[in-house]
Amino acid sequence: MRSETFASRIGPVLTIVATIIVIWYAAAVWMNAPFQRDLDRRGDVTSTTMEFIAKTLSQPKPIVPAPHQVAQNVFENTFLRKVSSNRSLVYHSWVTLSSTLAGFAFGTLLGVLIAVGIVHVKALDRSLMPWIIASQTVPILAIAPMVVVVLAAINVTGLIPKALISTYLSFFPVAVGMVKGLRSPDIIQLDLMRTYNASRWQTFWKLRVPASMPFLFTSMKVAVAASLVGAIVAELPTGAAAGIGSKLLAGSYYSQTIDMWAALIAGSLLAVILVTIVGIGARLIDRRMGVRPA
């Protein structure tokens, strides 16, 4: 029974993925064909259809790289290169990851602090909350390059400027989620704490904080993904420096499409890993707190 539900869940996903790959191949052939035809005409080469298709899928700088080219590039740059090498994806991912994690940590801390302030200080609730929401309608990602360049002008470089962008992007989901979480205890539970003569401090640690844990982890999943986006975009203006974002930019400058796609895949893998780790953390906390799986 269980394996059957598993199969019925995984089957459609695999089918869709397979369809996407087939479409991808078709698109690669179709989009790369004009350039290849041009190349063949100039080189006076006549090839059969199969040969032609094979050639469209193995161009060095294709418009649409074929899946296997990207996979090969990712594999080579991940496993076959020295980790310290400038071309290693592991190296670039590590650079991005470090600023993502720093920004995520600060962002989570800031978000929790703001939430605690909002829940306990009425003036903050009324005055700050609208601005927190408004802060996210600002396309803040757009100023990421400016923050990096300006901070570089006063000799603050490296991790901190990128982490700042990540912080800005990741504090919001945590703050909003935690405000909801810290307010999630029912009146009846708060009343119980009052009958125990619990202080504000005790109510906070023994009731509000445990109640907010599921909210915290849900918003942390969003926050870690946002943090990664922030780190990648913040790397765009740093030019030659390392990181997935700069790899994307370099790829776009030199039309190295395969490298670009590989960087994109690396970023996606990073996102999946980060979100999964937060998810596992959530499950561990749930278990420690005695939540039964639904």
Added chain:
Amino acid sequence: MTYLLRSWQGSIALLLCLLALVRLPLLATDASTPFAAAGTAGVLLLIAVGALACFMRISRAARALILFVTAHTAAWLLIGGMSGNEGNASLSYFLLIAASWLLGWRCISELAEIRPSSRQTMMALRLLIPAIFGAWVLILWEAITRGAGVPFILLPPPSAIWDRIVSSVPILAADVRQTVFKAVLFGYVVGCAAGFAVAILADRISFLRRGLLPIGNLMSALPIIGVAPIMVMWFGFDWQSKAAVVIVMTFFPMLVNTVAGLSASGSMERDLMRSYASGYWQTLVKLRLPAAMLFIFNALKINSTLALIGAIVAEFFGTPIVGMGFRISTEIGRMNVDMVWAEIAVAALIGSVFYGVVALVELATTFWHPSNRGG
């Protein structure tokens, strides 16, 4: 019965006032146009009156009004006296700014405690409190950047940014036309419509739903913004490539939210529709889409921000010589920081208006929903 109220903001403000009095003058001694004695006395007096008002047992509204007037007039005088003296402020100046800020804080606290009877006053208060908070962010920003002489390149004062906005309206308008009216709106409409259409399709074909939904959820966690350089390579430098990025970015939130929303109607209601012998489309249009409205509007709100970000970031990878992202990246290269901030202010305004319009449309179309009916 005590005749005085307790207020730590008031006490500290008084204390700061005394300290400032000891450490006069407000500006460094070699400042070109020092504060007039009357101005300094006026500021000190205003703050003292405001601080004392914190302790008075008068009506809350009166206290808030006194605080509002004194705190803001004092701040106005302090900032006004700064012109021509940038970077010459002494400790006493900052003490007074801090004191008037505390009064502003007290004002917000008082306003937050007011329980008005009429709905209009309630609404006005809900707008006024955040507005005062925002004003204080600007006041502190202006006072600190100009008072301490923060390098212009690091953080220009708001007044300089405003001057820049006013003096370069044509450039800003051209950028907005290129980025917002061409790329963002087109991409937003197409992306949301496509996401919605695919969601309906996925709802009709359960196989597609089971396959697409996990992928859609996965995609919403990925840094999709990274496709920007690829899109620029495919669709060229003009607005079409930016619209393509916006489409890709807005598609998945719409898809995931609509699919979730379509399952939001209860089984009882669906059974009722069945007992009316209504078909799939009738159930969809009359029951399930209205029930999904909140989810769909949620996606529209998320997308309004994403669309603007997508278009601006995509412009970093190559554009014609107009557009908000282009302007930001080139003016930064020329270290015209005030122009960048002007562009950001415009982007912020547009983002908020965009969001606000979606929120208003939501209120107008889902007024019947329990979460919007209020008490």
